Amino acid sequence: MNQNEIINLDHKLxxxxxxxxxxxxxxxxxxxxxxxxxxxxxxxFAAGIAVMNVGHTNPYVxxxxxxxxxxxxxxxxxxxxxxxxxxxxxxxxxxxxxxLNKSFFTNSGTESVEAALKVAKWHTKKKWLFSFKGGFHGxxxxxxxxxxxxxxxxxxxxxxxxxxxxPYPYEYRWNNQKNYKSVTEDCLDQFEKTIKPIKNDLAAVxxxxxxxxxxxxxxxxxxxxxxKKICTENNILLCSDEVQSGIFRTGKFLAIENYNVKPDIIxxxxxxxxxxxxxxxxxxxKIMDWVQSAxxxxxxxxxxxxxxxxxxxxxxxxxKLDQNAIKVGNYIKNRLNEMKDxxxxxxxxxxxxxxxxxxxxxxxxxxxxGVKEREKIIKSGSNxxxxxxxxxxxxxxxxxxxxxxxQEAEKGLNILETSIKSVVIH
Numbered sequence: 182m183n184q185n186e187i188i189n190l191d192h193k194l195x196x197x198x199x200x201x202x203x204x205x206x207x208x209x210x211x212x213x214x215x216x217x218x219x220x221x222x223x224x225x226f227a228a229g230i231a232v233m234n235v236g237h238t239n240p241y242v243x244x245x246x247x248x249x250x251x252x253x254x255x256x257x258x259x260x261x262x263x264x265x266x267x268x269x270x271x272x273x274x275x276x277x278x279x280x281l282n283k284s285f286f287t288n289s290g291t292e293s294v295e296a297a298l299k300v301a302k303w304h305t306k307k308k309w310l311f312s313f314k315g316g317f318h319g320x321x322x323x324x325x326x327x328x329x330x331x332x333x334x335x336x337x338x339x340x341x342x343x344x345x346x347x348p349y350p351y352e353y354r355w356n357n358q359k360n361y362k363s364v365t366e367d368c369l370d371q372f373e374k375t376i377k378p379i380k381n382d383l384a385a386v387x388x389x390x391x392x393x394x395x396x397x398x399x400x401x402x403x404x405x406x407x408x409k410k411i412c413t414e415n416n417i418l419l420c421s422d423e424v425q426s427g428i429f430r431t432g433k434f435l436a437i438e439n440y441n442v443k444p445d446i447i448x449x450x451x452x453x454x455x456x457x458x459x460x461x462x463x464x465x466x467k468i469m470d471w472v473q474s475a476x477x478x479x480x481x482x483x484x485x486x487x488x489x490x491x492x493x494x495x496x497x498x499x500x501k502l503d504q505n506a507i508k509v510g511n512y513i514k515n516r517l518n519e520m521k522d523x524x525x526x527x528x529x530x531x532x533x534x535x536x537x538x539x540x541x542x543x544x545x546x547x548x549x550x551g552v553k554e555r556e557k558i559i560k561s562g563s564n565x566x567x568x569x570x571x572x573x574x575x576x577x578x579x580x581x582x583x584x585x586x587x588q589e590a591e592k593g594l595n596i597l598e599t600s601i602k603s604v605v606i607h
């Protein structure tokens with residue numbers, strides 16, 4: 182079948198709920214590149230939605246998977262003992278605060294969040310949950326209680342758990358002329374007002390240290406510190422959702438480390454499996470006090486996933502991908518800021534490490550969302566061999582593999598600038 186036939190068959194056989202931002206058909210991938218069925222080569226600035234941090238078909242990870250394939254694929258870890266999941270955890274704990282020492286294995290980000298909200302409710306015996314507007318925490322019904330990114334994600338799926346939401350500090354679009362408070366003061370104030378009626382029955386606050394689907398929004402350090410302080414004072418657990426921002430994407434193993442804050446619970450998935458579906462929820466032994474059969478699953482601790490996960494962590498450490506994320510990320514942000522000075526449709530450049538958001542606007546003065554302009558830039562980039570993904574209302578996310586070289590970054594940015602120019606001219 183040719184690409185058009187495959188795409189038509191896909192539309193016939195698969196769910197219409199899938200979002201498709203590109204019209205090529207994946208054939209294979211290596212490092213920072215993807216090849217379609219026509220053997221066209223694409224530089225990947227999306228990393229399979231921030232999954233392929235160690236690069237596509239990483240040989241070190243592939244070798245670990247092959248080795249485990251010879252020994253076994255599935256042990257039913259929730260019901261049977263096995264060493265591979267424990268070897269993974271021993272490696273994982275080397276990167277975490279010592280208090281985070283108990284884990285529950287999952288298969289995805291949303292399942293990690295489900296486990297987190299359940300352990301929080303079990304431990305605290307409280308019924309309410311909290312998350313921020315614009316946040317994304319998954320699509321299954323429990324995590325969807327917390328997701329507050331786009332109306333279509335929640336439409337017709339109620340009822341949810343009891344939950345409250347308040348604004349996340351979106352500095353670029355913050356505007357408060359009534360009392361002239363800073364974005365941090367304003368958002369902390371609204372947070373306290375929102376939780377006041379329920380704070381004695383609030384189990385946990387869920388927060389992305391950098392909002393992902395909401396638009397790659399980076400909060401002020403004092404905001405994150407303020408949320409932690411309020412949680413501590415009111416015996417509320419703080420869960421850092423690191424599904425998209427973790428595993429060195431920001432240069433730190435956990436994105437929340439950038440704010441010098443220690444969470445009570447973390448959720449991991451996406452990049453932790455190197456392309457294999459894998460997730461883990463981690464907390465302290467004090468908080469994870471639920472009893473046998475209170476929560477479980479079938480595939481958690483899957484042997485292939487754990488072998489891949491251990492290899493991912495070893496490779497990140499061996500190749501110092503944390504340092505590369507900062508070096509290449511800073512280079513990309515500098516280039517994007519230079520473009521911002523040249524092109525009116527670039528409203529904001531933000532991010533940490535290789536988690537970078539480029540907000541497209543009609544013009545810098547009005548800040549009107551450039552939705553169609555973003556769509557044209559992404560399409561033009563794809564035509565020239567660059568993969569980009571959207572997020573937020575009019576943001577382009579730049580989340581390439583952490584193995585990306587400066588030369589590859591320059592190549593991708595040149596294509597991106599050409600795409601931006603073509604939109605500006607037309």
